Amino acid sequence: xxxxxxxxxxxxxxxxxxxxxxxxxxxxxxxxxxxxxxxxxxxxxxxxxxxxxxxxxxxxxxxxxxxxxxxxxxxxxxxxxxxxxxxxxxxxxxxxxxxxxxxxxxxxxxxxxxxxxxxxxxxxxxxxxxxxxxxxxxxxxxxxxxxxxxxxxxxxxxxxxxxxxxxxxxxxxxxxxxxxxxxxxxxxxxxxxxxxxxxxxxxxxx
Amino acid sequence: xxxxxxxxxxxxxxxxxxxxxxxxxxxxxxxxxxxxxxxxxxxxxxxxxxxxxxxxxxxxxxxxxxxxxxxxxxxxxxxxxxxxxxxxxxxxxxxxxxxxxxxxxxxxxxxxxxxxxxxxxxxxxxxxxxxxxxxxxxxxxxxxxxxxxxxxxxxxxxxxxxxxxxxxxxxxxxxxxxxxxxxxxxxxxxxxxxxxxxxxxxxxxx
DNA sequence: CCATACCAAGCAAGCGCTTGGTTTGTAAAT
DNA sequence: ATTTACAAACCAAGCGCTTGCTTGGTATGG
Numbered sequence: 001x002x003x004x005x006x007x008x009x010x011x012x013x014x015x016x017x018x019x020x021x022x023x024x025x026x027x028x029x030x031x032x033x034x035x036x037x038x039x040x041x042x043x044x045x046x047x048x049x050x051x052x053x054x055x056x057x058x059x060x061x062x063x064x065x066x067x068x069x070x071x072x073x074x075x076x077x078x079x080x081x082x083x084x085x086x087x088x089x090x091x092x093x094x095x096x097x098x099x100x101x102x103x104x105x106x107x108x109x110x111x112x113x114x115x116x117x118x119x120x121x122x123x124x125x126x127x128x129x130x131x132x133x134x135x136x137x138x139x140x141x142x143x144x145x146x147x148x149x150x151x152x153x154x155x156x157x158x159x160x161x162x163x164x165x166x167x168x169x170x171x172x173x174x175x176x177x178x179x180x181x182x183x184x185x186x187x188x189x190x191x192x193x194x195x196x197x198x199x200x201x202x203x204x205x206x
Numbered sequence: 207x208x209x210x211x212x213x214x215x216x217x218x219x220x221x222x223x224x225x226x227x228x229x230x231x232x233x234x235x236x237x238x239x240x241x242x243x244x245x246x247x248x249x250x251x252x253x254x255x256x257x258x259x260x261x262x263x264x265x266x267x268x269x270x271x272x273x274x275x276x277x278x279x280x281x282x283x284x285x286x287x288x289x290x291x292x293x294x295x296x297x298x299x300x301x302x303x304x305x306x307x308x309x310x311x312x313x314x315x316x317x318x319x320x321x322x323x324x325x326x327x328x329x330x331x332x333x334x335x336x337x338x339x340x341x342x343x344x345x346x347x348x349x350x351x352x353x354x355x356x357x358x359x360x361x362x363x364x365x366x367x368x369x370x371x372x373x374x375x376x377x378x379x380x381x382x383x384x385x386x387x388x389x390x391x392x393x394x395x396x397x398x399x400x401x402x403x404x405x406x407x408x409x410x411x412x
Numbered sequence: 413c414c415a416t417a418c419c420a421a422g423c424a425a426g427c428g429c430t431t432g433g434t435t436t437g438t439a440a441a442t
Numbered sequence: 443a444t445t446t447a448c449a450a451a452c453c454a455a456g457c458g459c460t461t462g463c464t465t466g467g468t469a470t471g472g
Binding site for chain 2: 426427428429430431
């Protein structure tokens with residue numbers, strides 16, 4: 001993990017559930033199952049069995065099944081926004097900031113929180129329209145981090161393409177790694193993958 | 207459409223269903239619904255209502271609901287392999303072949319067959335393991351078209367990154383356009399999008 | 413003493429799919 | 443030209459099962 005301190009801080013603020021708590025363990029298992037089988041194919045009985053309780057007991061922690069999906073998404077996006085912010089703040093040039101963002105997103109997708117990130121991307125439609133709107137607001141904060149860096153690169157002439165389009169392309173390319181990238185396979189590390197991504201974007205030297 | 211003749215030929219060979227036939231119309235509506243609501247959320251009653259028959263009558267055309275999903279995927283991949291092959295064959299340099307592939311895939315995703323293409327990408331998990339293996343074989347043919355061109359570019363020195371990785375990144379980036387790209391919005395055409403994609407890949411001039 | 417966390421049982425609704433019978437299109441037989 | 447034959451396409455009804463969720467009651471810890 002990159003920043004265990006950030007996770008601890010968010011747990012303390014009650015933004016993210018403690019993985020040791022009943023709620024935290026359930027969300028973790030839910031993310032795993034939702035990614036593995038999809039939200040619809042995962043039954044409340046599956047979820048309950050994964051944490052060793054009866055299916056009815058779930059509804060003391062969450063009012064509906066959809067609320068579980070929403071909680072997975074909200075907590076994931078909050079955690080990752082904090083991680084991205086830290087990644088950006090640690091760098092001093094826009095080029096390095098972009099690299100840090102790419103690297104951090106690859107780590108989110110293919111690391112510990114990968115299951116939850118995949119849920120965020122691939123189970124979007126299963127959220128009610130109301131919940132979608134709610135999560136969308138959080139995602140805008142997340143996306144602004146990217147756009148600020150990309151627009152700055154554009155302004156300095158390092159980037160030719162449209163920042164908005166580039167970010168969308170990156171979203172697709174990076175998210176998709178979850179379907180094929182396995183650490184250690186083919187000798188490709190996350191750093192290597194980051195390098196390939198940056199190389200593909202062909203920033204101009206100032 | 208780029209090549210109406212190709213579609214006609216495939217219909218004549220019974221590789222793809224005539225959109226005018228009962229089966230063809232059902233598959234078209236199925237693709238629309240599967241994309242809109244997801245496979246699991248789409249009921250056989252939804253499918254039947256979309257073509258104006260009773261739900262039970264569906265099972266005179268397909269043995270199971272999953273067979274419908276599989277048919278959508280198989281026909282889509284067959285049609286698109288033919289379209290891609292034609293796109294490649296029409297060009298005379300590897301750089302132009304790559305551009306033609308990017309352009310053709312963007313057209314598949316965002317054009318007439320876009321709904322079916324989106325199903326192919328986002329409903330993969332809903333296929334049984336057996337069906338997955340079957341469709342995977344067809345997809346390998348499709349992917350070989352890309353890899354041949356990319357490997358040729360690599361050998362000539364025009365491409366620095368790993369062809370396999372580049373193709374995976376492109377798959378993600380191009381597929382993802384289905385979630386945000388709307389023709390005419392922001393003045394961005396499919397050609398413009400193709401240009402941005404090619405620019406992002408930064409091929410070296412020989 | 414009481415709130416929190418849980419269980420055992422089950423309900424109403426919706427699901428994929430089956431069944432038995434009717435309509436429809438087509439083409440040979442009269 | 444009309445009848446007969448027959449398969450394909452479809453309908454009306456519903457079966458058996460699974461689903462998300464509810465209910466009433468019981469442990470447990472502070």
